[in-house]
Amino acid sequence: MLLDTFERKHDYLRISLIDNCNFRCTYCMPNEEISFLPHAQLMQVDEIVEIAKSFVSLGVTKIRLTGGEPLVRKEFAQICEKLSSLPVELTLTTNGVLVHKHIETFRTAGIRSINVSIDTLQKEKFLQISKRDAFDQVWKNILSLVEHQFSVKLNVVVMKGINDDEVIDFVRLSEQLPIHIRFIEFMPFDKNAWHKDKVIRSNDLIEQLEQHFSFIKLKDEKHATAKKYKLLQGLGSFAFITTMSQIFCSECNRMRLTADGKMKNCLFGKDELDLLQAYRKGEDITDIIKQSVLAKHEKMGGQFKEISTETDASMIINRSMIKIGG
Ligand code: SAM
Ligand code: SF4
Numbered sequence: 001m002l003l004d005t006f007e008r009k010h011d012y013l014r015i016s017l018i019d020n021c022n023f024r025c026t027y028c029m030p031n032e033e034i035s036f037l038p039h040a041q042l043m044q045v046d047e048i049v050e051i052a053k054s055f056v057s058l059g060v061t062k063i064r065l066t067g068g069e070p071l072v073r074k075e076f077a078q079i080c081e082k083l084s085s086l087p088v089e090l091t092l093t094t095n096g097v098l099v100h101k102h103i104e105t106f107r108t109a110g111i112r113s114i115n116v117s118i119d120t121l122q123k124e125k126f127l128q129i130s131k132r133d134a135f136d137q138v139w140k141n142i143l144s145l146v147e148h149q150f151s152v153k154l155n156v157v158v159m160k161g162i163n164d165d166e167v168i169d170f171v172r173l174s175e176q177l178p179i180h181i182r183f184i185e186f187m188p189f190d191k192n193a194w195h196k197d198k199v200i201r202s203n204d205l206i207e208q209l210e211q212h213f214s215f216i217k218l219k220d221e222k223h224a225t226a227k228k229y230k231l232l233q234g235l236g237s238f239a240f241i242t243t244m245s246q247i248f249c250s251e252c253n254r255m256r257l258t259a260d261g262k263m264k265n266c267l268f269g270k271d272e273l274d275l276l277q278a279y280r281k282g283e284d285i286t287d288i289i290k291q292s293v294l295a296k297h298e299k300m301g302g303q304f305k306e307i308s309t310e311t312d313a314s315m316i317i318n319r320s321m322i323k324i325g326g
Contacts, residue, residue: 001059002289004265004296008252012223013055014064016259017079018042021069023095024131025119027157030191036068043261043276045075049082051257051275054285060255062089068259071098080109093117093155097134099141103148113151115182116142120163121170129162146177153180158205159198167205168212174236181236182226185244202227202240223253249299255292263292269301 002010020036021029043051052063063083070076071094083090090109096116106114118138120126126135145152154173158164170181183205188194206229209215218228218237225248226239242248249266256264261276273292275285 002255002293004293006250006296006298008250008296009059010253010255010265010293011059012062012064012253013052013060013255013257014066015048015052015257016067017048017065017070017073017076018068019259020072021067021095022072022097022132023069023134025095025117026129026131027159027186027192027194028189031193032191037260042073042259043257045078045082047261047276047279048079049086051261051279051285052083052086052088054289055255056086056088058286058289060088062091064091064093066093069095069098071102076102077105080105080111084109089113091115095130095134096138096141097132100137100144103144106150107148111150113153114145115153115155116145117155117157118142119156119159120166121173122166125163142179146179151180152178153182155182155184157184157186158200159186160200161198164200164205167208171209171213171231171238174238175231175234178235180228181238182241183238184241187243199244201245202242203245205240223251247299255289263289265292265296266301268303269297270303271295271301 004010018037052060055063063086065079065083067073070092073079080090090111091113092106092111093115094117096118099114099116116138118126119129120135121139123133123135126138127133142152142154154170156163156170158167167183170183173179174181183202185202186194186199213231215229215231215234215238218230220226220228225243226241228237228239230237252266254267256267257275258264258272261274261279262272263275264272271292273288275288278285278288
């Protein structure tokens with residue numbers, strides 16, 4: 001079992017399959033030419049599987065595939081198929097645009113729950129945020145996932161002056177469709193044009209929603225980062241991920257593996273241990289994994305006691321979100 005020095009049990013691993021993406025979301029990618037890893041520097045298919053096995057041998061029960069955009073990885077189907085033989089719940093976070101090509105892969109790999117990121121329900125604004133004219137395809141794919149009876153969560157990064165006027169429309173969706181909306185507070189990462197004035201606290205959104213809807217609080221799952229609610233007549237639910245206004249580090253059970261095989265014990269931490277190089281040298285990586293978990297800071301990767309809208313984002317040493325794997 002992977003216990004850190006604060007008695008937190010770590011059983012959830014997020015694996016980034018690639019640092020590249022077919023979108024250019026303003027809040028995720030630096031607004032400049034960025035270079036992506038050459039294929040040889042990525043974890044190769046069997047390396048992903050063997051490294052994942054080491055985590056499973058240490059008690060991991062849930063693996064989320066992410067990126068960059070995981071569906072851009074050309075061996076995605078092969079990776080899924082191989083990971084599906086492990087005794088874990090396998091899940092995925094995607095921008096949704098290539099989902100129609102992979103429904104069968106998801107099914108055969110036993111993936112039941114999929115998070116799709118979509119920050120607006122307006123075609124023009126979608127182009128503005130993601131720099132890709134892909135709203136129609138993404139929306140079609142979301143509906144197709146619902147039809148195929150996947151559990152669908154929509155990740156919405158809420159940014160003041162950009163999409164905060166759509167929160168009500170998103171909540172209405174959860175009335176009509178069995179989908180789960182997750183409003184995420186905008187977080188600062190390397191060169192992502194974060195500014196405190198663009199952050200909206202979840203409590204402010206809840207107050208705004210109270211004026212339009214009647215809703216109830218749902219019980220939150222253990223380790224869940226999202227605080228869940230449901231409209232009285234809703235088929236789905238909505239939730240808030242309050243990273244900026246109310247941190248949830250005390251319940252953290254997560255570890256991350258970047259596409260180039262570096263282990264991060266915290267989204268906000270700057271420390272990384274190179275599992276891929278160790279694996280390629282034939283070393284026992286389970287010791288390195290344990291070492292990383294034991295070095296985990298109590299909160300916010302040890303960089304801050306709290307993160308808030310008053311945090312000086314320029315002081316945070318970290319990769320950009322696309323290079324971490326969200
Ligand atoms: N490409 C996939 C996608 O967009 O879902 C997976 C990778 S993306 C980095 C994972 C999640 O991180 C997405 O839901 C995205 O909205 C979120 N994210 C990226 N940058 C963020 C930021 N600055 N603040 C909050 N969430 C962010
Ligand atoms: Fe790509 Fe996802 Fe980042 Fe958007 S949020 S740029 S889709 S990795």
